[in-house]
Amino acid sequence: MDFKSRCKKIREEILELARHSRRGHIPSAFSLVETLVTLYDDVLKFDAKNPDWKLRDRLILSKGHGCMALYSILADKNFFSREHFAGFCQLDGILGGHPTREKIPGCEASTGSLGHGLSIAIGMALNAKIEELNYRTFVILGDGECNEGSIWEAALSASHNRLDNLYVLIDYNKYQSYGSTNEVCDLEPFADKWRAFGFDTHEFDMRKKPEELKSFFEDHRPISGTPVAIICHTIKGQGAASLEGNLSWHHRSKISDEDLSSIKDEL
Amino acid sequence: MRKRGLAEIFKLASANKEILFIGSDLGEGTIDEYQSVLPKQYFMEGISEANLIGMAAGLAMEGKQVFVNTIATFLTRRCFDQLAMDVCTSNLNVRLYANGGGVVYAPLGPTHMAVDDISLMRSLPGMTIIHPSDAEEMARAIQASESHQGPIYFRLARGGETVTSRKDLEFEIGKPILLKKPKEVLLLANGTMVYRALEVSKILEAEGIGVGVLNVHTVKPFDKQHLIPYLSEVEAILSIEEHNIDGGLGSATAEIIAEYSGNRPRFKRLGFPNIYPDYYGQQDLIISKYGLNILSIAQEVRSLL
Known part of the structure; x- marks a missing residue:
């Protein structure tokens, strides 16, 4: 299956999850799809049958509200059965509106309270240094999440600890809950900020040239002592025209079958 | 009490490489001696409690027992969400080593007096709270922590307390x-x-x-x-x-x-x-x-x- 079809399939799975709960942050999940498909198809080392494999690469979805994308790709990679989709946001389900590490195979950290994941990732990356293990740690932040001061505490710490085994990806979809990121709390010049904090910083257009992220990892050699920041330029709701940049969808509940089928038609 | 506890942590860490210590901009030279012997187990981070607790949680998820040391007020209030969500929801082996419990730092004023720390920690599911009465009891509490599963808040008293605890008890x-x-x-x-x-x-x-x-x-x-x-x-x-x-x-x-x-x-x-x-x-x-x-x-x- 080619990359585009893979992404389409994952977006369909996200809609399937939403169908079971009639809610969920679909646009926040959609903007993650190209990034997660690239990472899980071509970059990360893992063994779905042995999710605690010591040498696996760790991936933390710090923007926990994008979890439907994570659940879809984890199920796609057979970490757990798709049958669990029916329990999404349900009392006995393992898949919640934000992810819980104890319940979900392949989920490295419980997230949802923003600004936590990068520090947890630093702990995991530091462990690899202490134990001289060659796994890598990836963490995906939201752009709005970068309003949190703890992100920048952690950014200082990542450089201080010379964590060249740490990859911080930011899903820069340009929107947060209330409005566009430049209206609510401007992040620009965003790449310069990560550079100033000591990160080897790269930017990719995940709408027009998502394949460049894969190429980057194929050629990538860590710079000694330098963590990597990757700004993934996306759009909230990416992949469905009616969702793209449409803020009314961020907190939508009571999602109808008609809503879902019209989004599906746009994919 | 603080020094006795630190010495006891070092003793544990010397025998068990899973035990780590992270300080937050502690006083000059506090851990120099320990760090020179166990450089892979002793770390000094900046004044960033939220990051510190998240980091400790990440290390604990990898199987470590992590002591985090700074002043009680900052170690409880400043990073409360990280303690609740990163540490307590997963019942991780993070040990908070909190200097200046109570009004030890009275000359420094209300920012440094910990009079609500135990109350805050008591509200966290799974958090164990230990407030020893003297240095000897602190040492025994640290020893006991090695086999304890879950987070612990160690509240330090002033130091130089009259020893009232007894080993035989x-x-x-x-x-x-x-x-x-x-x-x-x-x-x-x-x-x-x-x-x-x-x-x-x-x-x-x-x-x-x-x-x-x-x-x-x-x-x-x-x-x-x-x-x-x-x-x-x-x-x-x-x-x-x-x-x-x-x-x-x-x-x-x-x-x-x-x-x-x-x-x-x-x-x-x-x-x-x-x-x-x-x-x-x-x-x-x-x-x-x-x-x-x-x-x-x-x-x-x-x-x-």
Whole structure:
């Protein structure tokens, strides 16, 4: 299956999850799809049958509200059965509106309270240094999440600890809950900020040239002592025209079958 | 107490490479000696408590036991969300080593006086809270922590406390130690208040009042089975703590007494009256100001009988 079809399939799975709960942050999940498909198809080392494999690469979805994308790709990679989709946001389900590490195979950290994941990732990356293990740690932040001061505490710490085994990806979809990121709390010049904090910083257009992220990892050699920041330029709701940049969808509940089928038609 | 505890952590870390220590911009040279011997287990981070706790959680998820050390007020309030969500929801082996519990840092003012720390930590599911009475007990508490699953808040007292704990009485997390058997009155105390409670007991003994002392070094969990046997024996119980009366040892005691269906003794909580002290001065002066010195406590006991 080619990359585009893979992404389409994952977006369909996200809609399937939403169908079971009639809610969920679909646009926040959609903007993650190209990034997660690239990472899980071509970059990360893992063994779905042995999710605690010591040498696996760790991936933390710090923007926990994008979890439907994570659940879809984890199920796609057979970490757990798709049958669990029916329990999404349900009392006995393992898949919640934000992810819980104890319940979900392949989920490295419980997230949802923003600004936590990068520090947890630093702990995991530091462990690899202490134990001289060659796994890598990836963490995906939201752009709005970068309003949190703890992100920048952690950014200082990542450089201080010379964590060249740490990859911080930011899903820069340009929107947060209330409005566009430049209206609510401007992040620009965003790449310069990560550079100033000591990160080897790269930017990719995940709408027009998502394949460049894969190429980057194929050629990538860590710079000694330098963590990597990757700004993934996306759009909230990416992949469905009616969702793209449409803020009314961020907190939508009571999602109808008609809503879902019209989004599906746009994919 | 702080140094004795640090030395004990080093002893554990020397024998167990899974034990790590992270300081937050501690005083100059605090861990130099330890770091030079165990560079892969001792770390110094900046003034960034939220990041520190997240990082400790990440390390604990990888199987480490992580001691995090800074001043109590910052280690509880500044990173509360990280403690709740990163550490407690996963019941991780993060150990908070909190300098300056109570009003140790009185000269530095309200920003540095920890009078709500135990209350905050008590509200966290799964958090164990240990407030030892002297350096020797702190050392025993650190030793006991190695086999304990889940987060622990170690609340340090001032340092140089008169040693009242006894090795022969054995330290076990969650099990209060009876230092003196009660007749009419039982005092529940921890930290610096254990010594005061014992002194109060001596004064009142001379007046014919039999006052027992229970060292509740572990504020949480405080199992009711350790208190209930005394409830029908004594006329009065007082809790004494270097902390606000809401949410700490006094509250924990009150909860047990309130749910007890038998005859209840009279009960009073002694501590700060749920305030942030706005005095400077020395620890002892503030303690006296709020009626927590030996003579004031003795008077409270008399008036309850």
